[in-house]
Amino acid sequence: MKHFTVLVRIVLAWSALLAAGAGAHAQNGDTLAKVAETATINLGHRESSVPFSYYDNKRQVVGYSHELMLKMLDGIRAELRLPALTIKLVPVTPQNRIPLVQNGTVDIECGSTTHNEERARQVAFSTSIFVIGTRLMTNRRSGIRDFPDLAGRSVVVTAATTSERLLRTFNERIGGTINIVIAKDHGESFQLLELGRAEAFMMDDALLYGERAKAQQPEDWIVVGSPMSAEAYGCMMRRGDVAFKKVVDRELTRLMQSGEALKIYTKWFQRPIPPKGLNLNWPPSDALLELYRAPTDKPL
Structure with a gap:
């Protein structure tokens, strides 16, 4: 029994060290190291930003921005050579989305967040994903x-x-x-x-x-x-995390220039979508098509 108690204490201490290490990586802006260590990434999403990031009838997160993020995470998985990557979904609101990114609760938030200069002083933004x-x-x-x-x-x-x-x-x-x-x-x-x-x-x-x-x-x-x-909409990350932003931007650029992003756009803006199966019937704007041709992370 005594040996069992000692073993439990060792396991708990080791778990605490792992958690502390992951937290330190998040606070230090080294998201890729944290993800490699924990095989987990915290993805911030919206609850009602149709058709970008929202809950469908079954309370599953869906939408244009969310699907782009899932495709982008395939690149993260390959970059880190992870056989599996756990995606922890964290709901955010307009009021708490920036603080949750800053404090490490969320590694990347992708929904319908406008990239402007005021916000760019608080968080980093990815290559833009939409123009409105x-x-x-x-x-x-x-x-x-x-x-x-x-x-x-x-x-x-x-x-x-x-x-x-x-x-x-x-x-x-x-x-x-x-x-x-x-x-x-x-x-x-x-x-x-x-x-x-x-x-x-x-x-x-x-x-x-x-x-x-x-x-x-x-x-x-x-x-x-x-x-x-x-x-312009962009995905938010912690400031100073150059390596993570580089991978995110690279994958988003690949999706846009390969035509994959346009296919995702067509699915969410020109086809029936949850919850009522209504088709928005909204062709891509010239500004969005130009963004797909020449991706940029600059605010409008």
Whole structure:
């Protein structure tokens, strides 16, 4: 019994050392070393960013960004010569996604995160994976067709997004007549729109079409307005982790220039998707096709 107790203590101590080592690698920005040591990578994902990263009817994570990441991880597996790689899925929100990357809880987050200079001071971004414009969704009978029509209206926007910042700036410019409603995620934003708590939903155009795909009556909702901004999505990693970023960028570039990324785009934007089987019918933009031809990690 005494020998058994000693053995248990040794095993526990060794496990603690392994965990501490993995944590140290994460804090030091050496993600590849941590993954090689633990054969595990922590992938941050969104819960309701249709069609980029979200739960389907069976609570499985699916979407354009998520599928790109799974393909990219094949390159990580080959780089490290790992026979198997455990992917730990970590749900994130607009509010906690950056802190979870910074503190090592998440090794890489890939959903619908805009790459801008402010965020680039906190985390590193991969080669861009998508290009969007910031627009509005509204009921086709609302009379709203562009941003100037929002004066005196209630507009919902998801918290801690670039769209929230843009909407607040626009509201100040027109005298503060917009009633801004804040929701915790895109799903809640669209729910408030459907319930009549807001007359328009401001967000990235691709996400608006994704929320429309979940509606009870998709034909009631239209996406309108000249884009207030053009933005690039990227995957977030810890700053200073040069080796990890190099592998991620290399694999994403391979997917784009080989045509594989375009096939993934077609699957999620031009074919029926969960949860209701609606086809977004959204051809790739010229800006996205140019990104596939010449991948870059620069913000727009």
